[in-house]
Amino acid sequence: MTFAVRYYTKTGNTKRLAEAIAQELGVEALPISEAVTEPVDVLFLGNSYYAFNIDPEVRDFVLSLDKEKVGKIVNFGSAAMLNSTYKKVKAEADKAGIPMDEREFHCKGEFKGLHKGRPNDTDIRAAVEFAKQFK
Numbered sequence: 001m002t003f004a005v006r007y008y009t010k011t012g013n014t015k016r017l018a019e020a021i022a023q024e025l026g027v028e029a030l031p032i033s034e035a036v037t038e039p040v041d042v043l044f045l046g047n048s049y050y051a052f053n054i055d056p057e058v059r060d061f062v063l064s065l066d067k068e069k070v071g072k073i074v075n076f077g078s079a080a081m082l083n084s085t086y087k088k089v090k091a092e093a094d095k096a097g098i099p100m101d102e103r104e105f106h107c108k109g110e111f112k113g114l115h116k117g118r119p120n121d122t123d124i125r126a127a128v129e130f131a132k133q134f135k
């Protein structure tokens with residue numbers, strides 16, 4: 001199995017999750033500005049909700065992926081109120097012709113005094129455990 005980890009972050013929460021997942025998988029966590037150039041079996045994609053939607057950069061990143069190079073996408077991230085971005089990301093992945101794994105990781109993310117410290121150590125450990133099952 002080959003892995004890549006990409007993330008989009010505004011306040012650092014997704015980056016922390018991405019780095020923990022990437023370390024477990026033995027790869028580097030990179031921002032989505034870094035294109036996926038090598039073929040990978042599984043692309044872990046960290047993203048979040050901003051004003052009830054995924055960021056347009058995340059949407060464009062998914063649309064730019066080469067279905068010949070990316071076996072599937074695994075979604076992960078955090079949000080303050082909403083649950084997973086899965087459906088939003090899947091809508092773009094469908095357009096790109098790339099399957100999404102049904103499994104995903106989601107936890108609360110700090111935002112304006114809500115959920116202080118999240119993702120916390122427990123969330124990070126849970127993200128690492130989540131990543132382990134793909135190895």
Ligand SMILES: Cc1cc2nc3c(=O)[nH]c(=O)nc-3n(C[C@H](O)[C@H](O)[C@H](O)COP(=O)(O)O)c2cc1C
Nearest residue numbers: 009010011012013014050051052079080081082109
């Ligand atoms: C500009 C902005 C808009 C946000 N809008 C939402 C939202 O609509 N729903 C929600 O659940 N969380 C919202 N959040 C909270 C983020 O999803 C949450 O803080 C997440 O952990 C941020 O991840 P990041 O630090 O990687 O950017 C928003 C955060 C920011 C900064």
